Amino acid sequence: MNIDYGWRGPGDFRRWGPYLSFGNSAATEMRVSWQSKFHSMTQWIQYGETKDCPLRCDEDVFPTCMHSFSLTSLKPNTRYYYRISRPEDLQVEPQPVYSFMTGPPDGSPVPFEFSIAGDIHASGGNARALFTSIRTNAPKAHFVVTAGDCVDHGGHEERWNEFFWELVPFSSEFILMNATGNHDTDHAETYAHFINTFHHPYVNPKKGAYYHFIYGNAVFIVLDSTNAGQTAATQGVVSDEQMEWLEKVLNLYALKDYWIFLFMHHPMYTTGDTGMMDIYELAYRDLFDNHHVDGVFFGHDHHFEVFWVGKDQPWGGTHYCLVGNGGGNLGLFNMDPKLQPKPPNYLWKGRTYIYERDGLLGGNVEKGIRNDAIVTSSHVYGIMEYGFTHFVINGDQCEMRMWGLQNQLYFHDAFNRTGHGKSFHKPLHRQEF
Ligand SMILES: [Fe+2]
Ligand SMILES: [Fe+2]
Structure with a gap:
C-alpha cells in the first residue's frame, strides 16, 4: 500500500501528530500532542472557538521532541479550533488549523x-x-x-x-x-x-x-x-x-x-x-x-x-x-x-x-x-x-x-x-x- 504520510514540507517541524486525548473529563479538558523532528525549547498552541484561534497556551520545558498541551476549562459540546506552532514558523509559513469537539457534560445521558x-x-x-x-x-x-x-x-x-x-x-x-x-x-x-x-x-x-x-x-x-x-x-x-x-x-x-x-x-x-x-x-x-x-x-x-x-x-x-x-x-x-x-x-x-x-x-x-x-x-x-x-x-x-x-x-x-x-x-x- 502506498501511504501518504501527510504534509511534511519545509515548514513542517512535526514528525508525528497532532493527536488528541481527553483528560479525566471529556467535557472540559483536551490534550493536544505531537512530536517534532528536532529538539526545541519553545512551542505553543493557539486555540479557541473561532478559526483565528485567539487563545494561546505556551510550553516552557527543557528541549524535547515530545510536546503535549493540556487545554482545560473548556466548554462541553463545543467545537474548538487549534493550531500548533513555534516562533520560527512565523517567518516560514502558517501552520494548518485543526479542530476537535469536547464531550457532553459529565453525567449527561445524551447519545x-x-x-x-x-x-x-x-x-x-x-x-x-x-x-x-x-x-x-x-x-x-x-x-x-x-x-x-x-x-x-x-x-x-x-x-x-x-x-x-x-x-x-x-x-x-x-x-x-x-x-x-x-x-x-x-x-x-x-x-x-x-x-x-x-x-x-x-x-x-x-x-x-x-x-x-x-x-x-x-x-x-x-x-x-x-x-x-x-x-x-x-x-x-x-x-x-x-x-x-x-x-x-x-x-x-x-x-x-x-x-x-x-x-x-x-x-x-x-x-x-x-x-x-x-x-x-x-x-x-x-x-x-x-x-x-x-x-x-x-x-x-x-x-x-x-x-x-x-x-x-x-x-x-x-x-x-x-x-x-x-x-x-x-x-x-x-x-x-x-x-x-x-x-x-x-x-x-x-x-x-x-x-x-x-x-x-x-x-x-x-x-x-x-x-x-x-x-x-x-x-x-x-x-x-x-x-x-x-x-x-x-x-x-x-x-x-x-x-x-x-x-x-x-x-x-x-x-x-x-x-x-x-x-x-x-x-x-x-x-x-
Ligand atoms: Fe497483540
Ligand atoms: Fe499482546
Missing part, C-alpha cells in the same frame, strides 16, 4: 458513539485501513480506545513512526485513548516511551498507566496489565495499587449509575492462543460482578470474541469482549494446530466459533488454560476477521457492532440497562458470515 481497536500492530498500512473503516462505518465515533499493542515493538522508534504516520489523516480529529500492551510496554524503557507518547490522566505512572475518564453517562476505566513494563513478572494481573484504586472508582461510579466500561490488554476470557488463566477470574470476577460492570474489553489474542457472563443475574451480567482483531496477524493457531508446537486450547472448525452451534471444541486440555464452564454458560460469538468494534450509547441503551476492513458488519448486539445495572438483553442480532 454518543465510540469505537474500540485492539492489537493494531501498525505495519504496512493496516492502521490506516482500520481507521478508514472507522471513518466510513462509524463516522460519528467521537473517540477510539485502543486495547494495547498499537505497535509490534514499543522500543523501536520506527514502529511508532509508522503508527502515527498511518494515522495522519485521522489523528488531528479522532480522540485516542490507549491501554498498554505487552508489545508496547514489555519493559521499563518501552513503558517510559509509552507514557511520554500518550499523556493520559494517569493516577500514578510510576506504578502503571492506569486511569479513568468520563464521557457523558459512562466511565471508562483503563488498567495497565503490564504494570509499568513488568508483564513477565505479573502475568498480566494488575498490582495491588491498581486493584485498590479500581475498587474505589468502581464504587464511586456504580453508585452514580454510570455505564461502566473497562479496558485492559490481557484477556480474561478467550478461546484463542493465550488461554484463560484461572488467576484472572480469581482476581477480577467478583469485583466486576459486585459493581455491575457493563463491558470489559481486552486484546492480546488476535481475533474477535464475545462472552456474556452472568446473563441470568437480575442486573444483566457483563459483556466480556476480546477485541484483538485490529491488525496484528489473526490467531490462526486455533484453526491449524500444525502452526504451533503444542495443541491449541480450543480448536476452531473454521473462521467462526459459536458454542451453541459448535459445542465445546477439542484441543489442549491443560488445566488452568481452558475454562469450559465459562464457554458453556457464556460464549456468544467468535470470528477470525480484522476489524473494529463500535458502540452507540443512547441513555440506557447500547448497540455494539463489529465492522470489518471492507465494511462488512460481522456482529451486532443490543442491550439495555435500567437503574442499577442492565436489564435482560433484547434478542441478539448476530450477523454470521
Whole structure:
C-alpha cells in the first residue's frame, strides 16, 4: 500500500501528530500532542472557538521532541479550533488549523458513539485501513480506545513512526485513548516511551498507566496489565495499587449509575492462543460482578470474541469482549494446530466459533488454560476477521457492532440497562458470515 504520510514540507517541524486525548473529563479538558523532528525549547498552541484561534497556551520545558498541551476549562459540546506552532514558523509559513469537539457534560445521558481497536500492530498500512473503516462505518465515533499493542515493538522508534504516520489523516480529529500492551510496554524503557507518547490522566505512572475518564453517562476505566513494563513478572494481573484504586472508582461510579466500561490488554476470557488463566477470574470476577460492570474489553489474542457472563443475574451480567482483531496477524493457531508446537486450547472448525452451534471444541486440555464452564454458560460469538468494534450509547441503551476492513458488519448486539445495572438483553442480532 502506498501511504501518504501527510504534509511534511519545509515548514513542517512535526514528525508525528497532532493527536488528541481527553483528560479525566471529556467535557472540559483536551490534550493536544505531537512530536517534532528536532529538539526545541519553545512551542505553543493557539486555540479557541473561532478559526483565528485567539487563545494561546505556551510550553516552557527543557528541549524535547515530545510536546503535549493540556487545554482545560473548556466548554462541553463545543467545537474548538487549534493550531500548533513555534516562533520560527512565523517567518516560514502558517501552520494548518485543526479542530476537535469536547464531550457532553459529565453525567449527561445524551447519545454518543465510540469505537474500540485492539492489537493494531501498525505495519504496512493496516492502521490506516482500520481507521478508514472507522471513518466510513462509524463516522460519528467521537473517540477510539485502543486495547494495547498499537505497535509490534514499543522500543523501536520506527514502529511508532509508522503508527502515527498511518494515522495522519485521522489523528488531528479522532480522540485516542490507549491501554498498554505487552508489545508496547514489555519493559521499563518501552513503558517510559509509552507514557511520554500518550499523556493520559494517569493516577500514578510510576506504578502503571492506569486511569479513568468520563464521557457523558459512562466511565471508562483503563488498567495497565503490564504494570509499568513488568508483564513477565505479573502475568498480566494488575498490582495491588491498581486493584485498590479500581475498587474505589468502581464504587464511586456504580453508585452514580454510570455505564461502566473497562479496558485492559490481557484477556480474561478467550478461546484463542493465550488461554484463560484461572488467576484472572480469581482476581477480577467478583469485583466486576459486585459493581455491575457493563463491558470489559481486552486484546492480546488476535481475533474477535464475545462472552456474556452472568446473563441470568437480575442486573444483566457483563459483556466480556476480546477485541484483538485490529491488525496484528489473526490467531490462526486455533484453526491449524500444525502452526504451533503444542495443541491449541480450543480448536476452531473454521473462521467462526459459536458454542451453541459448535459445542465445546477439542484441543489442549491443560488445566488452568481452558475454562469450559465459562464457554458453556457464556460464549456468544467468535470470528477470525480484522476489524473494529463500535458502540452507540443512547441513555440506557447500547448497540455494539463489529465492522470489518471492507465494511462488512460481522456482529451486532443490543442491550439495555435500567437503574442499577442492565436489564435482560433484547434478542441478539448476530450477523454470521
Ligand atoms: Fe497483540
Ligand atoms: Fe499482546
